[in-house]
Amino acid sequence: xLDLGYNAALVAVGATLLGVAAGVTGTFLFLRKRALVSDxxxxxxxxxxxxxxxxxxxxxxxxxxxxxxxxxxAMSAWAGLLAVSWLSRRTRLAEDAAIxxxxxxxxxxxxxxxxxxxxxNAGRQAGLEGFLLGSTAGMLYTDxxxxxxxxxxxxxxxxxxxxxxxxxxxxxxxAAATGRDVTRIDLAMMGLVLAVTVVGxxxxxxILIVALLIIPxxxxxxxxxxxxxVVLLSGALGGIAGLVGTLLSASAPNLxxxxxxxxxxxxxxxxxxxLSPHRGILAAALRYRHYQRQVHxxxxxxxxxxxxxIYERLTLRLLRRAGHARPDGxxxxxxxxxxxxxxxxxxxxxxxxxxxxxxxxxxxxxxxxPIESVLTADQIALIDRTLTPEALV
Amino acid sequence: xxxxxxxxxxxxxxxxxxxQNGQTVTDTSLDAAALAIRGLTxxxxxxxxVFSVDATFPKGVMSAIIGPNGAGKSTLLKAALGIVKPIxxxxxxxxxxxxxxxxxxxxxxxRASVDWDFPARVIDVVLMGLSxxxxxxxxxxxxxxxxxxxCLTRVGMQDFAHRQIGQLSGGQQQRVFLARALAQEAHVxxxxxxxxxVDAATEKAIINVLKSLRDEGKTVIAVHHDLATIPEYFxxxxxxxxxxxxxxxxxxxxxxxxxxxxxxxxxxxxxxxNLAV
Numbered sequence: 001x002l003d004l005g006y007n008a009a010l011v012a013v014g015a016t017l018l019g020v021a022a023g024v025t026g027t028f029l030f031l032r033k034r035a036l037v038s039d040x041x042x043x044x045x046x047x048x049x050x051x052x053x054x055x056x057x058x059x060x061x062x063x064x065x066x067x068x069x070x071x072x073x074a075m076s077a078w079a080g081l082l083a084v085s086w087l088s089r090r091t092r093l094a095e096d097a098a099i100x101x102x103x104x105x106x107x108x109x110x111x112x113x114x115x116x117x118x119x120x121n122a123g124r125q126a127g128l129e130g131f132l133l134g135s136t137a138g139m140l141y142t143d144x145x146x147x148x149x150x151x152x153x154x155x156x157x158x159x160x161x162x163x164x165x166x167x168x169x170x171x172x173x174x175a176a177a178t179g180r181d182v183t184r185i186d187l188a189m190m191g192l193v194l195a196v197t198v199v200g201x202x203x204x205x206x207i208l209i210v211a212l213l214i215i216p217x218x219x220x221x222x223x224x225x226x227x228x229x230v231v232l233l234s235g236a237l238g239g240i241a242g243l244v245g246t247l248l249s250a251s252a253p254n255l256x257x258x259x260x261x262x263x264x265x266x267x268x269x270x271x272x273x274x275l276s277p278h279r280g281i282l283a284a285a286l287r288y289r290h291y292q293r294q295v296h297x298x299x300x301x302x303x304x305x306x307x308x309x310i311y312e313r314l315t316l317r318l319l320r321r322a323g324h325a326r327p328d329g330x331x332x333x334x335x336x337x338x339x340x341x342x343x344x345x346x347x348x349x350x351x352x353x354x355x356x357x358x359x360x361x362x363x364x365x366x367x368x369x370p371i372e373s374v375l376t377a378d379q380i381a382l383i384d385r386t387l388t389p390e391a392l393v
Numbered sequence: 394x395x396x397x398x399x400x401x402x403x404x405x406x407x408x409x410x411x412x413q414n415g416q417t418v419t420d421t422s423l424d425a426a427a428l429a430i431r432g433l434t435x436x437x438x439x440x441x442x443v444f445s446v447d448a449t450f451p452k453g454v455m456s457a458i459i460g461p462n463g464a465g466k467s468t469l470l471k472a473a474l475g476i477v478k479p480i481x482x483x484x485x486x487x488x489x490x491x492x493x494x495x496x497x498x499x500x501x502x503x504r505a506s507v508d509w510d511f512p513a514r515v516i517d518v519v520l521m522g523l524s525x526x527x528x529x530x531x532x533x534x535x536x537x538x539x540x541x542x543x544c545l546t547r548v549g550m551q552d553f554a555h556r557q558i559g560q561l562s563g564g565q566q567q568r569v570f571l572a573r574a575l576a577q578e579a580h581v582x583x584x585x586x587x588x589x590x591v592d593a594a595t596e597k598a599i600i601n602v603l604k605s606l607r608d609e610g611k612t613v614i615a616v617h618h619d620l621a622t623i624p625e626y627f628x629x630x631x632x633x634x635x636x637x638x639x640x641x642x643x644x645x646x647x648x649x650x651x652x653x654x655x656x657x658x659x660x661x662x663x664x665x666x667n668l669a670v
Contacts, residue, residue, distance in 0.1 A: 173502045176476040179495030225557045227512045356594045360552035
């Protein structure tokens, strides 16, 4: 086992839980197609951090107390969130424009405040710019505790609200028609995103937290078609990214924790993107190639069965390779048998698809599937009764 | 507009009342109706989509909401349900304020209103209809999936329960939405263009389910666009073109005059003659 040291162990625990909370919460945001709202929320934390610092110093405090800074950031992020939702609901601005406006104005204001702090209190400036990209070097036990408790709380609330949130993400109109307050559920969803964002400021920073909210659900979506599993898998992937990212960054001096966590999350995304047997691009390309070849063979056999010439070179090559045709395009004995079977299958399918009683089976029609794989022998016999005699020859 | 003849069956709208020189009519139909809408105005910007509409949908019958494109048919339904916020208006269901009656209403939205690539199986969508029963924390048990399956069977989709919703055809999607509404065991069913862009098998399956609901004493109200099937499918019609044009039993309200008023030049005279009762 790697000897992490006290600081890295604290960061690892915090980052793992943050990853799980962000992955789970982010899934709802991702499925609601409002992923970028989180970017507005995270950038809107900055003025709050700066103002909280100023207030705490003015009151004679340290100014660097993490709970105080997080409280300030949560308040200004909430203001930013309300601004985005007010602009997009009450004005003619689309949500993307509202996000862009709020994000840049809040962030700009935050940077101005940071500069002011720097000039006023050069000595005590306390590295507030660490909240931009996260800084884990000086993390204290109490800091880790704040992150763990905050993350666990957000996670518990997401699990409590998962059902109404899923209904709203899939079908907001229906949710409203069953008496749910969609605006409030949306605001709760964004409030949870806000909580995760604030909790994650210390570790990954406000610029990159959006990655932890969006990349894990996008990665999880490659592997499953069920929303509840996307939620769980996304949490798991987020947790893995947090843990592995911390370990990697601790393995060499001066590696930034937050950005490494994001890169690990991306590696997990890329894995699904390329390798998922279901939605990955490699599998899709292979499936397409396989399907294309099957279609060529099928069309070639149907052409042979009906005495038509074969025009495409690929078709002929595939038929030849399968032993169905000679190089000059004439069918072999095996080819003639396969061709007759294909033609019969196709005619049976046409009858099946015209019959409403076989709707579920008809939906499986892809031009290739043998009829025996969807119907029993009795059902085929039933269909064959309506086949014209010449088709059976 | 001429003063309404006194023997008219439908209650007068506020607009019509306004032109009656202060003569008031006691509105007794409000509590007897499955869905009663009074003075409903909905506006996107400052152009009303629905203006000062009164509508009364009787219990236990199948009603169609008809009117030309952009006449406010879907908006009327959405505003009644609170999906769209109206500027004014009162809505009562079974004589009670609608807010207290949401559990007795099932809504079937247009299928194009959702993203069908959403990660869910057919049965998961139907189970959403049971979410009120399930609450926040209760686990989905066999009794729930059994109930969802029986709703799917009712619309002929039982074999599709475990398919990904993205694999369904348009008609099948519509039937899944209907199954979700059935799972709610509501008294009033509101459907937004349930037959839009569906195949003949689906249309038949849906109309059979709706008729069986009516025969059980339930109320069915559907936004409908195919005037040719009105007499065959529905008992009651509501004609709208931003304001109410007419309402009543198909025999008395689905007339040439009313269609002419609602559709204006958008239907040729010959078409109307063929359609109206």
